[in-house]
Amino acid sequence: MSQAGTAIQLTPAQQEAVEHFSGPMLVLAGPGSGKTRVVTQRIARLIEKGVRPWNILAITFTNKAASEMSDRLKNLSESRNLWVSTFHRFCAHVLRQRSDVIGLQQNFTILDTADQKQAIKHVLHELDFDAAHYPPNKILACISNAKNDLCTADAFVKQFEESVADHFTAVVARVYPAYQKFLLESNAVDFDDLLLHTVHLFEQHEEIRASYDDRYQYVLVDEYQDTNEAQYRIVRALAQNSRNLSVTGDPDQSIYGWRGAKIANILRFEQDYPETKVIKLEQNFRSTKMILAAADSLISNNTYRKAKELTTDNPEGEPVELLRFPDSPNEADSIARHIRQMVDSGKRKWSDIAIFYRVNSLSRLLELAMVRHRVPYQIAAGVAFYQRAEVRLLLAYLDLINNPQNRSAFLRAVNKPLRGIGKTSQQRLTNWAESNGLSYIEAALQADKIPKMPKRAGISLKMFAKMMQDFSLADSGSVAQLLRDVIDKTGFTRQWDATKSEQDAQHLANVEELVAAAQHYDEMMEDETTLEGFLETTSLVSDLDSLENETDSKGKVTLMTLHAAKGLEFPVVYIVGLEQNLLPHERVLQEVSLRDYEEERRLLFVGMTRAEEQLYLTVSDYREMHGRSMPTILSDFLSEIDLVQTDGTTLTQGLPDTAYSSTLKEDVISEDDLQAVRQAISRKDRPQLTTAASLLKGKPKTAELPFNFPIGSSVRHPRYGLGTVTNAGGFGHRRTITVDFDEQNRTETFIVSKCPLQLVGR
Numbered sequence: 001m002s003q004a005g006t007a008i009q010l011t012p013a014q015q016e017a018v019e020h021f022s023g024p025m026l027v028l029a030g031p032g033s034g035k036t037r038v039v040t041q042r043i044a045r046l047i048e049k050g051v052r053p054w055n056i057l058a059i060t061f062t063n064k065a066a067s068e069m070s071d072r073l074k075n076l077s078e079s080r081n082l083w084v085s086t087f088h089r090f091c092a093h094v095l096r097q098r099s100d101v102i103g104l105q106q107n108f109t110i111l112d113t114a115d116q117k118q119a120i121k122h123v124l125h126e127l128d129f130d131a132a133h134y135p136p137n138k139i140l141a142c143i144s145n146a147k148n149d150l151c152t153a154d155a156f157v158k159q160f161e162e163s164v165a166d167h168f169t170a171v172v173a174r175v176y177p178a179y180q181k182f183l184l185e186s187n188a189v190d191f192d193d194l195l196l197h198t199v200h201l202f203e204q205h206e207e208i209r210a211s212y213d214d215r216y217q218y219v220l221v222d223e224y225q226d227t228n229e230a231q232y233r234i235v236r237a238l239a240q241n242s243r244n245l246s247v248t249g250d251p252d253q254s255i256y257g258w259r260g261a262k263i264a265n266i267l268r269f270e271q272d273y274p275e276t277k278v279i280k281l282e283q284n285f286r287s288t289k290m291i292l293a294a295a296d297s298l299i300s301n302n303t304y305r306k307a308k309e310l311t312t313d314n315p316e317g318e319p320v321e322l323l324r325f326p327d328s329p330n331e332a333d334s335i336a337r338h339i340r341q342m343v344d345s346g347k348r349k350w351s352d353i354a355i356f357y358r359v360n361s362l363s364r365l366l367e368l369a370m371v372r373h374r375v376p377y378q379i380a381a382g383v384a385f386y387q388r389a390e391v392r393l394l395l396a397y398l399d400l401i402n403n404p405q406n407r408s409a410f411l412r413a414v415n416k417p418l419r420g421i422g423k424t425s426q427q428r429l430t431n432w433a434e435s436n437g438l439s440y441i442e443a444a445l446q447a448d449k450i451p452k453m454p455k456r457a458g459i460s461l462k463m464f465a466k467m468m469q470d471f472s473l474a475d476s477g478s479v480a481q482l483l484r485d486v487i488d489k490t491g492f493t494r495q496w497d498a499t500k501s502e503q504d505a506q507h508l509a510n511v512e513e514l515v516a517a518a519q520h521y522d523e524m525m526e527d528e529t530t531l532e533g534f535l536e537t538t539s540l541v542s543d544l545d546s547l548e549n550e551t552d553s554k555g556k557v558t559l560m561t562l563h564a565a566k567g568l569e570f571p572v573v574y575i576v577g578l579e580q581n582l583l584p585h586e587r588v589l590q591e592v593s594l595r596d597y598e599e600e601r602r603l604l605f606v607g608m609t610r611a612e613e614q615l616y617l618t619v620s621d622y623r624e625m626h627g628r629s630m631p632t633i634l635s636d637f638l639s640e641i642d643l644v645q646t647d648g649t650t651l652t653q654g655l656p657d658t659a660y661s662s663t664l665k666e667d668v669i670s671e672d673d674l675q676a677v678r679q680a681i682s683r684k685d686r687p688q689l690t691t692a693a694s695l696l697k698g699k700p701k702t703a704e705l706p707f708n709f710p711i712g713s714s715v716r717h718p719r720y721g722l723g724t725v726t727n728a729g730g731f732g733h734r735r736t737i738t739v740d741f742d743e744q745n746r747t748e749t750f751i752v753s754k755c756p757l758q759l760v761g762r
Contacts, residue, residue, distance in 0.1 A: 024273035031609035032286025147192035148260035224249035228260035288317025336369035351555025380560035573611035589729025
């Protein structure tokens with residue numbers, strides 16, 4: 001083996017994957033099975049066999065994963081010539097090389113989410129739409145979904161014209177083309193454009209596609225189950241000739257369907273590449289046997305998967321525990337006290353512990369409890385470093401220096417620090433610039449020609465534009481020095497230098513940290529330093545990169561959503577809120593989609609398999625939601641997990657050893673049964689869906705359950721009185737209904753098979 005792999009012990013399955021040389025390969029990697037090790041060792045082995053490093057392309061989904069992979073390969077003599085990248089970074093590299101083909105200049109700007117939102121607001125204003133009535137975030141989400149499905153602005157408008165659409169879609173059909181025009185005139189792209197433009201580049205220009213196919217003869221893709229349609233097409237284009245495509249992933253960990261990921265990409269891989277070699281990594285190196293068995297018993301209920309049998313040589317460990325609390329404040333307080341007790345006893349460090357939840361709103365009470373019990377914590381995917389106001393403003397200056405056409409950067413920087421250029425003056429400048437076909441910088445240099453422009457604002461605009469033109473990386477060749485020049489000549493930190501407040505000190509610290517980041521980039525790139533390269537490293541940072549390093553020997557407890565937990569691991573994990581309408585989420589229960597329902601189960605599976613030694617699942621009899629305390633129903637998923645049930649009040653006093661287990665479903669699902677569910681979902685046939693879903697679960701008795709409570713029917717409850725059925729969700733014996741009790745001014749959710757309701761008519 002190579003130097004990078006001499007000390008690495010591999011399992012037989014891992015070794016088989018590492019030694020695979022040519023042709024497509026699908027590695028089904030269960031959680032904690034060492035897939036990153038396999039990918040890096042395979043790269044090392046390919047080089048050892050004579051493959052040139054620059055002919056290898058490794059793609060993953062986060063900067064963190066790419067960095068980890070690069071670190072493991074740094075001992076290779078040719079590691080600098082290896083392309084280990086995220087999809088977006090790879091696409092940015094391709095587009096900068098062929099920017100002329102897509103109508104952009106090489107120094108194009110990649111807009112982050114905040115800049116996209118500002119651009120949408122600008123477009124809405126130009127189209128005379130009120131942003132208060134048409135939220136920019138919602139419009140951006142719609143445009144993003146279209147781009148992920150490779151639907152251009154023109155195609156979107158055409159689809160709208162040929163279909164019956166709602167008013168909001170009509171607005172998007174006007175905003176989308178105007179937004180793309182704004183981006184083009186700003187020499188800018190958004191994240192989704194990086195993928196969309198690359199697909200069009202490869203599919204509409206065969207010579208370009210073939211050149212990259214020839215360059216990257218070995219393509220390795222990690223987390224393949226999370227690819228969307230655009231990413232799928234990019235991978236297909238790169239492996240069209242050589243077909244040396246190796247993908248690693250796990251259908252059981254596909255949890256990003258809501259943002260365009262398609263589990264079908266990995267499920268159909270063997271159809272796309274019939275000569276595929278399939279290898280299963282089923283040995284888990286992370287979790288105890290108890291945790292693994294509980295997670296496996298849960299995920300075995302899914303239909304859209306490739307079966308694996310997870311095993312581990314780790315100790316048996318403690319049972320997975322279900323902690324039940326009377327209400328959510330009690331839940332948060334007990335968890336904080338328990339964490340405090342574990343750390344004070346010396347059994348754990350703060351950084352050993354993580355708390356996961358399905359929705360961000362659940363963090364509020366947890367945060368209050370952490371503060372109350374003096375538990376240091378961090379929230380993953382909170383306000384990331386590069387999203388802090390002063391950092392974003394400095395990056396806007398650098399963006400404008402790099403790309404003078406960048407309208408968003410101009411508007412962000414032009415009056416900060418204050419220069420007497422108000423909103424009205426800015427609007428006059430932008431209107432005049434657009435009517436004369438000028439960039440905002442060019443218009444600012446001619447501010448004295450703009451009608452009704454106040455003299456003071458005009459002078460300030462010309463001074464600002466001249467200052468921006470004078471900044472140059474060429475003077476020093478250092479991004480860090482250019483950043484220092486910007487800070488000095490704009491008086492950027494002057495407002496904070498004179499005070500001694502904690503807040504201002506934090507602002508200054510953030511500025512200094514950005515300079516340090518630029519210095520690190522200069523040192524890393526040596527003589528290849530470019531301003532657009534540095535800006536690219538900041539614009540493509542993922543949410544997980546905001547996780548702070550430990551500041552002392554104990555670190556911090558981590559709070560995060562289940563979606564953010566992907567790829568992480570902790571000795572102790574709490575998953576909060578195993579209740580209907582939380583997990584599974586109410587949106588999924590309302591839509592009655594088996595595919596979405598199974599994604600909720602996968603989400604819980606991912607959370608459970610982040611735990612190494614201890615796993616706690618929590619429920620509350622009453623939970624604060626939507627501004628009021630509401631009774632809850634246990635999650636359907638709890639009946640599928642082998643666990644220990646515990647009264648939450650005993651959390652810090654040692655837990656009783658009371659077994660609570662469920663029978664596992666081992667039935668083989670026939671294609672006819674699966675087809676029945678698909679047809680029922682497509683027709684939204686609720687009674688038939690109840691029967692069909694029961695067949696999937698191997699519980700024939702469920703099919704006999706009557707569907708007694710149609711939506712709109714009147715029911716009587718012995719305590720709450722008369723009510724109306726307003727919604728229904730769930731499957732089979734876990735079917736739920738929601739009832740509005742008007743006289744009591746309350747809404748309750750019940751399990752159909754257990755609810756004390758009487759049907760009294762329509």
